[in-house]
Amino acid sequence: xxxxxxxxxxxxxxxxxxxxxxxxxxxxxxxxxxxxxxxxxxxxxxxxxxxxxxxxxxxxxxxxxxxxxxxxxxxxxxxxxxxxxxxxxxxxxxxxxxxxxxxxxxxxxxxxxxxxxxxxxxxxxxxxxxxxxxxxxxxxxxxxxxxxxxxxxxxxxxxxxxxxxxxxxxxxxxxxxxxxxxxxxxxxxxxxxxxxxxxxxxxxxxxxxxxxxxxxxxxxxxxxxxxxxxxxxxxxxxxxxxxxxxxxxxxxxxxxxxxxxxxxxxxxxxxxxxxxxxxxxxxxxxxxxxxxxxxxxxxxxxxxxxxxxxxxxxxxxxxxxxxxx
Amino acid sequence: xxxxxxxxxxxxxxxxxxxxxxxxxxxxxxxxxxxxxxxxxxxxxxxxxxxxxxxxxxxxxxxxxxxxxxxxxxxxxxxxxxxxxxxxxxxxxxxxxxxxxxxxxxxxxxxxxxxxxxxxxxxxxxxxxxxxxxxxxxxxxxxxxxxxxxxxxxxxxxxxxxxxxxxxxxxxxxxxxxxxxxxxxxxxxxxxxxxxxxxxxxxxxxxxxxxxxxxxxxxxxxxxxxxxxxxxxxxxxxxxxxxxxxxxxxxxxxxxxxxxxxxxxxxxxxxxxxxxxxxxxxxxxxxxxxxxxxxxxxxxxxxxxxxxxxxxxxxxxxxxxxxxxxxx
Amino acid sequence: xxxxxxxxxxxxxxxxxxxxxxxxxxxxxxxxxxxxxxxxxxxxxxxxxxxxxxxxxxxxxxxxxxxxxxxxxxxxxxxxxxxxxxxxxxxxxxxxxxxxxxxxxxxxxxxxxxxxxxxxxxxxxxxxxxxxxxxxxxxxxxxxxxxxxxxxxxxxxxxxxxxxxxxxxxxxxxxxxxxxxxxxxxxxxxxxxxxxxxxxxxxxxxxxxxxxxxxxxxxxxxxxxxxxxxxxxxxxxxxxxxxxxxxxxxxxxxxxxx
Numbered sequence: 001x002x003x004x005x006x007x008x009x010x011x012x013x014x015x016x017x018x019x020x021x022x023x024x025x026x027x028x029x030x031x032x033x034x035x036x037x038x039x040x041x042x043x044x045x046x047x048x049x050x051x052x053x054x055x056x057x058x059x060x061x062x063x064x065x066x067x068x069x070x071x072x073x074x075x076x077x078x079x080x081x082x083x084x085x086x087x088x089x090x091x092x093x094x095x096x097x098x099x100x101x102x103x104x105x106x107x108x109x110x111x112x113x114x115x116x117x118x119x120x121x122x123x124x125x126x127x128x129x130x131x132x133x134x135x136x137x138x139x140x141x142x143x144x145x146x147x148x149x150x151x152x153x154x155x156x157x158x159x160x161x162x163x164x165x166x167x168x169x170x171x172x173x174x175x176x177x178x179x180x181x182x183x184x185x186x187x188x189x190x191x192x193x194x195x196x197x198x199x200x201x202x203x204x205x206x207x208x209x210x211x212x213x214x215x216x217x218x219x220x221x222x223x224x225x226x227x228x229x230x231x232x233x234x235x236x237x238x239x240x241x242x243x244x245x246x247x248x249x250x251x252x253x254x255x256x257x258x259x260x261x262x263x264x265x266x267x268x269x270x271x272x273x274x275x276x277x278x279x280x281x282x283x284x285x286x287x288x289x290x291x292x293x294x295x296x297x298x299x300x301x302x303x304x305x306x307x308x309x310x311x312x313x314x315x316x317x318x319x320x321x322x323x324x325x
Numbered sequence: 326x327x328x329x330x331x332x333x334x335x336x337x338x339x340x341x342x343x344x345x346x347x348x349x350x351x352x353x354x355x356x357x358x359x360x361x362x363x364x365x366x367x368x369x370x371x372x373x374x375x376x377x378x379x380x381x382x383x384x385x386x387x388x389x390x391x392x393x394x395x396x397x398x399x400x401x402x403x404x405x406x407x408x409x410x411x412x413x414x415x416x417x418x419x420x421x422x423x424x425x426x427x428x429x430x431x432x433x434x435x436x437x438x439x440x441x442x443x444x445x446x447x448x449x450x451x452x453x454x455x456x457x458x459x460x461x462x463x464x465x466x467x468x469x470x471x472x473x474x475x476x477x478x479x480x481x482x483x484x485x486x487x488x489x490x491x492x493x494x495x496x497x498x499x500x501x502x503x504x505x506x507x508x509x510x511x512x513x514x515x516x517x518x519x520x521x522x523x524x525x526x527x528x529x530x531x532x533x534x535x536x537x538x539x540x541x542x543x544x545x546x547x548x549x550x551x552x553x554x555x556x557x558x559x560x561x562x563x564x565x566x567x568x569x570x571x572x573x574x575x576x577x578x579x580x581x582x583x584x585x586x587x588x589x590x591x592x593x594x595x596x597x598x599x600x601x602x603x604x605x606x607x608x609x610x611x612x613x614x615x616x617x618x619x620x621x622x623x624x625x626x627x628x629x630x631x632x633x634x635x636x637x638x639x640x641x642x643x644x645x646x647x648x649x650x651x652x653x
Numbered sequence: 654x655x656x657x658x659x660x661x662x663x664x665x666x667x668x669x670x671x672x673x674x675x676x677x678x679x680x681x682x683x684x685x686x687x688x689x690x691x692x693x694x695x696x697x698x699x700x701x702x703x704x705x706x707x708x709x710x711x712x713x714x715x716x717x718x719x720x721x722x723x724x725x726x727x728x729x730x731x732x733x734x735x736x737x738x739x740x741x742x743x744x745x746x747x748x749x750x751x752x753x754x755x756x757x758x759x760x761x762x763x764x765x766x767x768x769x770x771x772x773x774x775x776x777x778x779x780x781x782x783x784x785x786x787x788x789x790x791x792x793x794x795x796x797x798x799x800x801x802x803x804x805x806x807x808x809x810x811x812x813x814x815x816x817x818x819x820x821x822x823x824x825x826x827x828x829x830x831x832x833x834x835x836x837x838x839x840x841x842x843x844x845x846x847x848x849x850x851x852x853x854x855x856x857x858x859x860x861x862x863x864x865x866x867x868x869x870x871x872x873x874x875x876x877x878x879x880x881x882x883x884x885x886x887x888x889x890x891x892x893x894x895x896x897x898x899x900x901x902x903x904x905x906x907x908x909x910x911x
Contacts, residue, residue, distance in 0.1 A: 076741075079470065125641050136466050140406070140644035143469050144637050147411075147577070151633030154503075155626065173484055200762065207757055213706055213737035218810065219730030219758035248477060265745050293489050302488075305481025312474040313455050316467060 003262045007273060011058075011280045018054050018287040019046060023295075056179040057286045057300070058279040059187030060244035063236045064088075065258065065278020066198065068251030069271050070233035073205055074226065075135045078315060081252035082115070082237040085142025089149040090118025091238045092246035093156075096168050100156050108186060108242035115238035118145050119230065174247030174301025176286050187243045194236050198271065201229055205267040247282065247301045249308020254278035256315075328590040329601075336604045339611040343381045344373055346615050348623065375509065382517065383508035384611040387573035390520045390565035392606020393599050395580020396587060397527050400534050400595060401558050402453075404468055405585065405643050409449060409566040410577025411472040412456075416479035417448020418570040419497065423486050426496040437496070438512045438571040445570045446563035451475055453559065503574040503629020505614050516568040523564035524603060530557050531595040576629045578636025579606050581643070656717045656732075656813060657682045658703060658846070663712035665698050672698045674871055675712070680863075685840045685847040687857035690867035691891050696850045697738065697818050699867070703848065704735035704816050716814075730758035733814040734807040739823070742791045748802045749787040752777055755809030777808035781835060797828025804835060815839065817849045821856070829853070833860040858882055858905040866890050882906040 020026045026034070026042050034042025045051075068081040082088050094114020095107055103110070122145050126137045153172055157165045170177070204225035207215040216222045237251060258264070258273030285303035292298070344359075345351045349369045351359070358364070359373040391409060398407040421444020422437050429436060456471035487494045533554045569576065583606045584598070590605070591597040610628065613635065617626035658680040665673040672695040680686050680703075688696045701707045703714060705721050714721040716732060724732075734755075742751065755777070756770045778784040781801040791799055800820060807815055815836070821829040837860050839845045851857045857864060858878040866873045866881050868890035874881040887893045893910055900907040 073743075076743075079466070084470075084473070125645065128645070137644060137647070139466055140469060140647075141641050143473060144641040144644060146473070147633060147640065148637040151630050151637065155630045155634075158627070158630075173481075203757070203762070206754055209743040210751075210754065211737065211740055213701070213704075213735065214740055214806075216706055216726070217704055217730060217733075217735035217737070217807075218754065219727035221726050263745075265743070265747070265750060293485075296489050298485055298488055302481045302484045305477045306485070309474045309478030309481065312477070313471065316455065316470050316474065319467075 004264075004273065004276075007258070007261055007276050007280075011276050011283070014280050014283045014287070015054055015058065018057075018283050019050055021287060021291050022050060024049075052179040052181050052184055053176045053286065054283060055181075055184040056187060056243050057176055057282040059184060059191055060176075060240040060247065061250055061254070061279035061282030062275040063187065063191045063194070063278075064240040064247065064250040064282070065254030065274035065276075066195065066271055067233045067236035067240070068253075068278070069255035069258075069267075069274040070198070070205070070229055070236070071251075072255050073209060073267055073270070074229055074233075075138065076209075077135045077139070078256050079139055079252075079312075079319070080135060081255075082119075082233065083246070083248050083251045084139060084146075084312075085119075085122055086145030086149060087115045087118045087122075087142075087234055087237050088241050088246040088248070088251065089146050089153075090121075091115035091241035092172055093149040093153050095241070095245075096153060096156050096172065099164075099168065100160060108190060108239060111238040111242040112235055115234045115241065116231075118149070119234045121145055123230075170299050171245045172301075173299045174245040174304065175299035176244055176289075177297060177299070179243070183243045187239055190239045191236070194232055194239065195275075198232050198236075199268070201225070201232060202268040202271065205229060209267060244282075245299075245301065247285075247304055249304045249311065250278050250281055250285075253308055253311050254281060257281075332590055332601060332604055332608075336608045339608040339615075340381060342615045343384060343611045344377050346618060347372065347377065379508035379511075379513060380505045380614070381611070382513050383505045383511060383572040384614055385607045386513065386516050386520050387505070387569040387576060388579065388607035388610030389603035390523065390569040390606070391576060391579040391610070392583040392587070392602035392604075393524050393527055394562045394565040394569070395582075395606070396584040396595075396598055396602040397530075397534065397558050397562050398580060399584045400598075401537070401555065402468065405647070406469055406581065406640065408578060408581035408640075409562065409569075410575065410580060411469060413448035413452040413472050413475040413479065414445040414566045414570055415503075415575030415577065416476045416483070417451075418442075418445040418567075419483050419575070420444055420448070420479040423483050423493050423497050426493040427486055427490055430492075438515070441571045442567035445567045448475060448479065449563060449566060450559060503576055504625070504627040505573055505610075506625065506627075507574075508572065511572045513572060516572050519564050519568040523561045523568065524599070526557065526561040526564070527599055528596055530554060530561065531599060534558055535595045573610075574629060576610070576632055578632045578640065579610060582609065582632075582636055582639050585643070655682075656846075658733075658814065658848070659715050660703070661713045661715070663699075663702065663714060664710045665695065665702050665707060666710050671710070673702075673867075676872060677712075678865065678872070678875065680846070680848055680865075682846050683840070683844050684862040685837060685849075685860060686863040686865060687849050687851045687861040688865045688867065689851060689854060689857055689890075690873075691869060694867040694869055694890075696867060700735075700816055700818050700848065700850050701737075704733060705729060706735070706737075727758050730810065730812075732812055733816065734810040734812040735816040736803055736807050736818065736820060738818045740803055742799075745790050745792070747788050747790050748778070748783055748794075748805070749774065751791060751802055752787075752805045752809050755806040758810060773811055774805075774809045777805040780808055780839070781805045795828075796824050797831055800824060800828065800832055801835065804832065808839065813845055815845050815847045817847070819850050819852065822852055829856060836860070854882065854887075854908045855900070855905075858907065859900065859903050878906050882908060 020031055024045060026045060030040065030042045033040045034046050071080045071082060072078055091111040091114040094110045098105055098110040122138060122142045126133045126141045157168055160168055204220055207218050207220045208222065208225060212222050254277040255270060255274040258277035259270050262273040264270045264273045282300065286300045289298040289300045289303045344356045349372050351369050351373060355369055356373060359370040363374060364370050394409045398409060399405060418441040421440040425436060425440040452471045452475050456468035487497050537554055583602050587598045587601040587605050591601045613631040614628040617628050617631045620626055660676055660678045663673060663676045664671060688699060690696050702709055752774045756773060778787055781804055783801055783805060791802055821832050824832065833856060836847050840847050861878060864878050864881040865875050866886055873890040874886045882897055884895055884897055887895050887908060895911055896909045897906050898909065
């Protein structure tokens with residue numbers, strides 16, 4: 001219990017830190033004045049400049065963390081995350097494509113369509129002749145889909161005029177630039193609905209953890225439950241991508257790190273920890289992206305890439321050691 | 326033998342199309358004349374000599390290199406998903422180039438090539454090692470994930486540098502085109518030499534690599550020395566992939582697609598496979614390049630994108646056929 | 654009330670292979686039954702079909718008067734429990750957390766944890782003798798203890814039928830005896846019908862009331878151990894030449910290969 005409180009406190013601290021640091025540095029006193037009274041020099045910074053971006057980071061990080069954990073539990077493998085398996089890049093590609101083709105669909109819808117399409121492609125292409133699927137095949141096919149979306153993305157970038165291409169490039173690495181409260185409402189609103197659905201589904205997850213056969217024996221309609229959970233997972237990832245672009249590695253890292261910190265076991269607890277951890281990672285990465293090079297705002301995805309990739313390599317080394325791969 | 330003749334035919338067609346296709350389509354006769362009896366006043370001749378010929382040479386170098394490198398890698402790791410492009414070669418080169426531009430502040434072709442080479446080499450060695458290669462445990466997912474992770478890391482760093490210093494962006498965009506279109510500005514003769522050395526080394530090592538495929542313990546029992554052979558093979562691979570990246574920028578998936586096809590043409594003799602891979606790699610690359618020039622003419626779809634679009638289904642197809650539990 | 658598990662003309666198979674052909678069988682209620690046979694004869698397949706984990710190619714399976722496929726999933730889970738082979742537990746899970754999940758069929762979607770649930774789990778843990786270790790993680794236990802924890806899970810499910818697929822295969826002899834005695838007790842004191850797939854013929858004879866012997870060509874024999882484990886049947890099913898005598902400790906038939 002205490003560990004969970006510590007985790008939440010870290011998130012809070014990260015948010016406050018992020019509000020204070022930037023091109024304009026705010027002292028804690030000024031920040032407090034701005035938050036409590038809505039007046040003063042900090043108010044503008046909070047309301048317009050940093051507030052929405054940070055809030056979006058919290059929301060996007062949380063839904064990405066949830067999404068990653070769902071798949072990691074379902075597929076019983078810490079490497080099985082929507083960013084490794086191409087779902088988030090599929091969502092990102094759909095958005096870029098929509099922009100290029102001038103489709104009139106709202107971003108979350110495009111992201112959901114792209115993410116779902118990628119997930120379906122991966123699922124279908126991983127089916128063996130006897131109808132089974134192994135996690136390894138899923139991961140490999142997912143990587144393949146990732147390569148494809150990268151190539152398709154590159155191609156689309158070459159078709160866009162230079163200004164738009166530069167912007168699209170930024171967005172494709174995951175960016176929290178120029179967020180407004182609309183984005184915040186979107187990610188928290190849709191995220192809340194999906195989280196509610198997930199809460200209802202979490203018991204199924206606890207049963208599926210025991211293996212399909214036992215889950216069925218305990219009264220679960222396993223196939224239906226798996227589809228439902230996968231759908232929720234994909235939609236959660238798409239929600240994050242819709243407001244922040246396909247930020248890499250958050251979905252991969254949040255679950256395992258959160259479980260390690262809070263020692264959570266039950267899927268419901270792991271999911272909660274993942275949401276908070278994902279939010280924290282994203283907020284800190286955003287802070288680093290904004291503040292590390294003076295005068296320059298890097299996209300948040302660059303930071304998650306720089307920290308997430310070594311994590312993936314470390315995870316890989318560990319899986320090789322334990323022979324789990 | 327029929328397969329080999331077919332391959333020679335395909336190769337010939339690929340070469341021909343590269344020289345013939347474009348805004349000014351040329352016939353076989355015109356090509357012959359352009360090469361043998363060059364007339365500077367003839368626009369088609371000029372196009373062929375100054376644009377398409379370099380393109381052809383670059384395509385031959387990059388295609389042959391990547392094909393042979395892929396076959397060596399797959400023979401060495403016994404992993405059908407080992408592809409130099411997926412193993413960080415491209416992102417390594419990009420990173421080295423951008424870092425070089427940052428540190429040296431220059432951007433001439435010579436420096437860029439000089440940097441692309443070690444960048445590509447180091448990255449591919451890193452991926453190989455990170456994927457368990459030093460312990461001989463390169464499982465399919467391991468290598469692919471190690472490549473993905475290193476790519477992500479290096480490209481994030483590249484993005485960071487490129488956005489921080491816009492002068493490096495220009496260099497980056499120029500080099501990371503994954504295209505044969507800038508061929509005339511690349512160090513073709515030097516890289517051709519490097520490629521020849523690399524292929525020569527691979528051919529020389531081929532029988533020993535084949536012995537290794539029996540498993541290193543067994544091979545050692547037969548008198549071969551696994552570590553040395555691995556190093557030699559890696560050296561050959563890095564030479565070839567470095568050359569390929571220097572002349573053509575990032576091109577992935579050739580090393581993936583070529584080996585299974587080469588094996589089908591030549592059976593399991595590695596030396597023959599390597600020769601077939603060289604021709605096959607060059608053919609596929611040149612054909613992909615030509616297709617890229619035709620598909621959206623007059624615009625060009627860069628060959629790196631073409632190979633990715635074609636190569637991904639191949640990757641997935643191979644991944645599906647892997648037997649469960651076969652880690653390496 | 655007739656709650657017997659029966660199959661009628663049951664045919665089971667996978668893509669290219671028929672594993673069980675036209676099998677009609679009744680599994681006696683309130684008894685301990687063991688399904689025996691050589692590898693590949695379809696023992697596990699049959700058990701899984703009985704637990705509704707497989708769809709038959711043809712034929713029916715009934716529980717009492719109900720077609721097993723017509724019963725609602727959760728309702729079936731309240732009547733029949735299955736413990737599959739070599740179950741994999743999520744990392745770090747404690748025994749009590751594991752056993753709690755066995756109450757799932759009795760708990761509605763939003764139903765809170767009730768006194769009845771807590772009682773059922775406590776009873777199950779007591780029955781398997783792990784009550785004092787309830788908060789220990791599963792991976793810290795020995796093989797026998799772990800298997801007992803899994804059994805506690807299906808005991809907490811409070812069903813009249815317990816189906817177990819090779820519950821003793823990876824255990825040493827002491828633990829095998831432990832687990833089988835546990836199941837036998839459950840049958841004798843709670844009237845649960847126990848159906849297991851076992852490899853060990855002698856243990857099966859010792860702990861079961863009823864045997865189903867399958868061979869590569871189908872059913873070889875059904876009935877009490879003395880009737881089923883004959884030299885003749887063993888030869889038919891396993892191609893084994895063996896002597897069958899009375900176990901000096903229990904008097905049950907004992908197979909001694911020649």
